[in-house]
Amino acid sequence: MQTDPSNVVQKQVFSLSEITESIARMFAKYYASPYWIRAEISKLNFYPASGHCFPDLVEKQDGKVKSQVRSIIWRDDLFRISQKFEEVTREPLHEGIAIMFQAYVKFTSEHGLSLHIIDIEPLYTLGEMARAKLETIGLLKKEGIFQHNKQVGLPLLLKRVAIISAETSKGYNDLLVTLNRNPYGYHFITKLFPALLQGDAAVESIRKQLIKIKEVIGQFDAVLIIRGGGDEVGLACYDHYDLAREVALFPLPVITGIGHSTNETVVEMVACINKITPTDVAHFMIAGFRSFEDRVQISTQKLFAEVEKTIEWQTAVFNNLVTGFQQSGRSFVKNEHETLEQIGLDIRESVGVAVFNHRIALSRFETALMVHPGQLLGNCRMLLHSQVKMLGFHKTHFINGHSGALDGLGEKVQLLDPVNVLKRGFTITRYKGKAITFGFDPEPGAIIETETVNEKLSSVFAEKKPK
Amino acid sequence: MSKTITYAEAIEELETIVSEIENASIGVDELSEKVKRAAELIKFCRSKLTATEREVGSILKNLETEALEVE
Amino acid sequence: MSKTITYAEAIEELETIVSEIENASIGVDELSEKVKRAAELIKFCRSKLTATEREVGSILKNLETEALEVE
Amino acid sequence: MSKTITYAEAIEELETIVSEIENASIGVDELSEKVKRAAELIKFCRSKLTATEREVGSILKNLETEALEVE
Amino acid sequence: MSKTITYAEAIEELETIVSEIENASIGVDELSEKVKRAAELIKFCRSKLTATEREVGSILKNLETEALEVE
Amino acid sequence: MSKTITYAEAIEELETIVSEIENASIGVDELSEKVKRAAELIKFCRSKLTATEREVGSILKNLETEALEVE
């Protein structure tokens, strides 16, 4: 905007101080009592010489600065506030943290607007840190890389390790001492990659070393992040998303020994192994060697035992086989001898049986010969006898037959004998000695003879009359 | 009666006589003769038969006796 | 009786005679003769049987004796 | 008896004779002869069996003796 | 006996003979012959067996001796 | 015996032979041959076993010695 210089006098003009003093009066009037305010420290602006601190406060929305104010913590306040803050949050006041603070809103002509912080509520910051940590975990899980480093797999022997630590760190020293003084003579190869291990700068410092290690990844079995011996303040960096992501995605297993007693940080969570103290890490590595050596030892012992057993067993099998061979070879011949002699016995027996059977067959003939001729002759005798009987029988019959026939003839003759006729009263009349027959015609007075049974009658013939 | 007559001849004659008598073709006188002859023949035959029976019987008896002896 | 007659012939003749007597195909006159012949035949057969029996018996006795000796 | 007859032939003949006697298919006249023949055959068979037995026995005895000597 | 006969063949023939004698498929006439043959076969088998025994025995003895030397 | 035979093959063949002899699945005729073969196999196995034992023993002894030196 251009201002016409000629117009300047016509207007009421205040000096800067007039204005600032007016504003200061107004602030003093309206902002007399302190307020509780939420903001983020964008820059701490601590001046060690004076001991005062002038933090730049911002409020961001969607990554853009919505509001920005300078603030002041006087030395005396700072000491009290810092002590209380660190006690609760385990973090120093530093850039990037969200705080809830009590402050007077001051406006001075010399410095303009500033917030005079008199108190900070550490519980708010703690809550915010927890929220930020959960956010980091949520993001990593969402990306599916939370378990990534655990899945890389730990080699059997952690022999060559890249160590991210500070050279002067007690933790680093503890680790080296424990590793090198192991009583088993194990040999480890360590390489320090120095880095800041706490505070805001640690995130980038550690990441830088991790990237460096990645370039020579073939040289190492694992990466150790070691911290220890110092205070436990300033570990919020290990909840930082960028660092946690780098660790989770690291192609070598990461082992942490950050050394604190509070809650596990996200880096520890995503690391392949978390061992809290560096000494623990060293013991873990030695234990790995130990168990490897144990395996070798056990295998070696077993090898000795099993080889001996195998040889013994094979020898036993072999000797058994040889014994079996010798026995079977001998018993084979013996059995064959027995078989042969048995055949001899069988022949003797079967010949005996055969001859016996023949004898039996022969004796059957003998028996038949003893019995049958007698039977035959007996039958003949019986037949002969029956002929004799028949002869007697037929003779009688024959004689009787003839006798009967003779009797019949005799009877007939007897019946026809004239004597028998006379007996019935008939008579025979004769003339001149001849019996008269049909045609007899003598002269009357002829003497005729009549024969009866007992006597002969002489009579004179009278006449002849027809019947 | 001739001694040489056989039983068979005797029987034959006898049968002839019987047949003649039965036919009544002979007279009473002849009849008597014939009957007489027949009676003779019958007697002969009977004696012959008896003799034969006796003889045969004796033979058979012997046979049986022998058989008994043998057995 | 001829010596050459066999038992079988004798039996056959005997049977003929018996059958002749049975059938009365011989007369009374021959009966004695026939029976006599039959008796002869019977005697012959009997003796033949006895002889055979004796012979066979002796053969078998020998056989048995030998068998006993052998065994 | 011919020397060339075998045991089997002897047995066969024996069987024929025994069967003839059993079936009475031979007469009294031949009986003696047949029985005599049968007796001869039986004797032959018996002696043959005895001989065989003896021979086999001797062969086997030899075999045993050898076996003992060998062992 | 042919020299080319094997032990197995000999045993087989022996077994055939035994079985023939057992089943009475051998007559008395051949019995002696068969037994004689069997005796020959047995002798043959015995000698073969004895030879084998000796050979096997010697091999086994060698084996034992060697075993002792090795151990 | 072929040089290329392994111990396992030798043992297997040996077992087969022993089992054949045990089960009498070979005849007397083959016995000598089989026994001879078995004896060869046994010698082979024995020497192989002894050699292996010696070799393995020496390897393990070396290993022990080294272990002692290292500790």
Next chain:
Amino acid sequence: MSKTITYAEAIEELETIVSEIENASIGVDELSEKVKRAAELIKFCRSKLTATEREVGSILKNLETEALEVE
């Protein structure tokens, strides 16, 4: 032994060999070879535990030099 074998592979192979021997799945033929191999593996594993790795050392030296330049 191939230079590229890792100690993990070495111990695994060793354990496999031991287990093979234990389960008698290794015959006499392979035993020597296997034991030889096992001995090598054991030596390798043992040396891994205690030996210094020169190869690695040189590369790390280079790295240190660079690191100094960077800081």
